[in-house]
Amino acid sequence: MEKDIIQSSQNDLNGFQKVCKVNDLFEKVGKRFIINDAEVAVFKVEGKIYALSNICPHQHTPLIYDGFIEDGYIVCPAHGWMFNLQTGRMPTNSKGLNCYPVLIIENELYIKVSNKDFKW
Numbered sequence: 786m787e788k789d790i791i792q793s794s795q796n797d798l799n800g801f802q803k804v805c806k807v808n809d810l811f812e813k814v815g816k817r818f819i820i821n822d823a824e825v826a827v828f829k830v831e832g833k834i835y836a837l838s839n840i841c842p843h844q845h846t847p848l849i850y851d852g853f854i855e856d857g858y859i860v861c862p863a864h865g866w867m868f869n870l871q872t873g874r875m876p877t878n879s880k881g882l883n884c885y886p887v888l889i890i891e892n893e894l895y896i897k898v899s900n901k902d903f904k905w
Contacts (some may be wrong), residue, residue, distance in 0.1 A: 810829040815827065
């Protein structure tokens with residue numbers, strides 16, 4: 786699957802980046818984007834859009850977008866780890882995937898990925 790690479794521009798809406806049209810997303814089928822160097826998996830489920838980290842913490846594989854949706858969770862296709870679509874947390878409530886805010890304006894999907902500040 787080809788990935789779409791989105792870079793920051795002067796036209797940001799408070800850090801939100803335009804990634805695609807909502808109509809480009811299919812029900813319960815993930816799509817992969819790279820936004821500001823972050824791997825992002827996007828899903829549309831019952832008309833709601835979710836944006837999560839695309840990197841599974843188990844073996845750091847960028848395959849979350851290729852997982853399947855089950856009972857409000859995305860299931861990693863590599864080893865079956867499950868992550869809540871709304872929170873990114875695992876069923877045990879352990880930390881799982883980062884979730885990113887989404888914004889829809891006139892059928893355009895925007896996602897906000899904050900850059901990590903490293904404190905070395």
